[in-house]
Amino acid sequence: MRRRQRMLDDLEQDIRDHIEKETQDNIERGMPPAEARIAAVRKFGNVTRVAEETRDVWSSVWLEQLWQDVRLGLRMLVKSPGFTVVALLSLTLGIGSQRGDLQRRQSGAAASQSLPGSRSRAGGLDHHSQPKRSAVCFLHSGFPGLARAESRIPADGGHPA
Amino acid sequence: MSTKEQKERVELLQGTLDLLILRTLLLGPAHGHAIARAIEVNSEDVLQVEQGSLYPALHRLIKRGWIGVEEGTSENNRRAKFYRLTAKGRKQLEIETSKWDKMAGAIARILRPAGQEGES
Numbered sequence: 001m002r003r004r005q006r007m008l009d010d011l012e013q014d015i016r017d018h019i020e021k022e023t024q025d026n027i028e029r030g031m032p033p034a035e036a037r038i039a040a041v042r043k044f045g046n047v048t049r050v051a052e053e054t055r056d057v058w059s060s061v062w063l064e065q066l067w068q069d070v071r072l073g074l075r076m077l078v079k080s081p082g083f084t085v086v087a088l089l090s091l092t093l094g095i096g097s098q099r100g101d102l103q104r105r106q107s108g109a110a111a112s113q114s115l116p117g118s119r120s121r122a123g124g125l126d127h128h129s130q131p132k133r134s135a136v137c138f139l140h141s142g143f144p145g146l147a148r149a150e151s152r153i154p155a156d157g158g159h160p161a
Numbered sequence: 162m163s164t165k166e167q168k169e170r171v172e173l174l175q176g177t178l179d180l181l182i183l184r185t186l187l188l189g190p191a192h193g194h195a196i197a198r199a200i201e202v203n204s205e206d207v208l209q210v211e212q213g214s215l216y217p218a219l220h221r222l223i224k225r226g227w228i229g230v231e232e233g234t235s236e237n238n239r240r241a242k243f244y245r246l247t248a249k250g251r252k253q254l255e256i257e258t259s260k261w262d263k264m265a266g267a268i269a270r271i272l273r274p275a276g277q278e279g280e281s
Binding site: 011014017018021022043044045047050053057 | 192193194197198211212213214216217220221223224230235239241242
């Protein structure tokens, strides 16, 4: 990254030097100075476009490095499947339980906020929280550790189990 | 520069500039302007290099690690960047050169099938 910055910082000066040298060459070939400079600029081409294209060369560096990192990571995971399984499982369980907890709290809060009366508690099956709860059950079925969290849902949300 | 003279010059093919830069630097480190001049002079002024296009190419080669850059002073005692071929670039030059030979050979065979070679 530092190399990129240094190269780009100097770019304008490099271009100026280049046109200067070409102008000198043209003068040595016998052109009058004003004409020599115009010819040099014309031969260089569009300075703005050149600077832009040069910057573009470096702009994808971080993306390429990221891609290399990802590939290395994946190779390491394939190399040690035991670690991969353990890491994947603990991540799944961790994220899953947090998500379940959050969803349970949200549906509880929504129920008590939007329907201050006893309707939702008495009716139980309002349109918003019923599908959410079934989604939670679907996500967590198969994870015995989460049964605890699910079992609390009826108590807070007021739904019949 | 007359239009006739311009017409006799050939625009550089896409992607060949990198190869020409590497080949030029095989002779020793050079600054940007010197590389452009060397390509023109060595091609006997047939290849028309829009000199600006040299810079994205140089940066691309630096990024790939095929050339390096160092500060130095040019012939008229001014600070200048000198580009030089790296070991990786030297290897790449060999690969690119043989690729180019193959391609040029193949195109030549298509353009001038066996029977018509007397012309060249």
